[in-house]
Amino acid sequence: MSDNRPSRAEARAHQIATIKSTSRRLMAERGAPGLSLREVAREMGLVSSAIYRYFPTRDDLLTALIVDAYNDLGVAAERAVQRCSKRDATGRLHAAAASIRKWAKRNPSEYALIYGSPVPGYEAPEFTIEPATRVTMVLANIITDAWRESPVEGPAREASLGAMLELSGMEEVMPGVPDVVRARGLMVWTQIFGFVSFELFGHYRGSVRNANKFFDFVVDEIAETVLPRSRD
């Protein structure tokens, strides 16, 4: 039984993987809107119609890349946080934020694919939502855990406003956490991705010389709005 030819299923899985990695490579050059099935096929030494054995349409390939990107980023953040002590909320937030930024810098075209301008004419199907929430959950959990550990709002401010904010779906996402903190959690999420987008898309050029230091500063600042003061 020295049959080392791959089975049909294996070969298929391998081809799908190759199509996706080739697409990622090409996306880095031409961007998501410029991704073309024909070029992918050409790069793989296939005839263009062969791709249709694996992806019935260009949009299906894009969807697969989007789902992969969300999962990839989600996994990166999950792992980064797991390496931290559960008591050290600030450390966990720094780890999560840094892993997001690192992933984005390593995979700029995939970051742009999921957090940049929507690809015109493409509507992401429902099932992309779940992988998309993955990174978000990492951040939400850090805040929720910290709140449960010591339920004191950071620099407590007008907590009354929170009740009127009408955040939705947040009850399950950050259970037991007051609305103000939830809202500040959304701000933390926004600030991190806002930073990464600005850095990647070149808007800090000319105003931030040492982005690493500035990023640390930013994470420190937002941590204080949402986590109990660390005791060091």
Next chain:
Amino acid sequence: MSDNRPSRAEARAHQIATIKSTSRRLMAERGAPGLSLREVAREMGLVSSAIYRYFPTRDDLLTALIVDAYNDLGVAAERAVQRCSKRDATGRLHAAAASIRKWAKRNPSEYALIYGSPVPGYEAPEFTIEPATRVTMVLANIITDAWRESPVEGPAREASLGAMLELSGMEEVMPGVPDVVRARGLMVWTQIFGFVSFELFGHYRGSVRNANKFFDFVVDEIAETVLPRSRD
């Protein structure tokens, strides 16, 4: 002299304006990467080569649209702030932030053009930088003015870190303002545009029901990090 035929120069200016507005309309449908000179010409009832009388290349048209977008947004923010009392720093920040968000929602494709993923293969020329700084300056001035009025850091925190941040070009942008406040100014800028991007690109779907209220909350929160407490 009832010569109401437009002069050549007038006609030229009019055609350029029409090309740009047609492009803006088409960009709303197909996005910036899908903008095509041929389609613009077709929409205007011109032969495709005619466009080249006005824009020597597709990228030049894109550049013109980018410059216009930056200026448009800049003007909107400038006007919004001018309507506020110079003493009311918080009010000015709210006005500026709201005008940015409003402009973005009115001109989503132009917003995506300047703050979304960079158009692949397109490198913006140097002279787009100046109009780009226009909105930024509006925000920077609000903070600088407020600081001069009453030079007290908001909730004063470890001001020492600031010195190591290596922000550049900020000496001219926010003259006389300490580094920590400058850094927080950059965060305010980031938060506003991060919010608008998230809202426009659909990332708040499912977590924010009343975006208007949430936006007000966000601006209130960031105002406190960078402006002296208002005395109302």
Next chain:
DNA sequence: TGTACATCAGTGAACGCGCGTTCACTGATGTAC
């Protein structure tokens, strides 16, 4: 274990369409004398 049939990967040609850019041209508008 062997044969018959079904499944599937990849081929090659084609359909119908789009694009940016160049070029020689016509005819109208503007300028200099």
Next chain:
DNA sequence: TGTACATCAGTGAACGCGCGTTCACTGATGTAC
């Protein structure tokens, strides 16, 4: 005020290229009996 010439807007054809998707096909891999 009139004429001669230069400038410029817009035409129409062409170059050379790309795209997504369909379809009938060959030949290899897998399955049922």
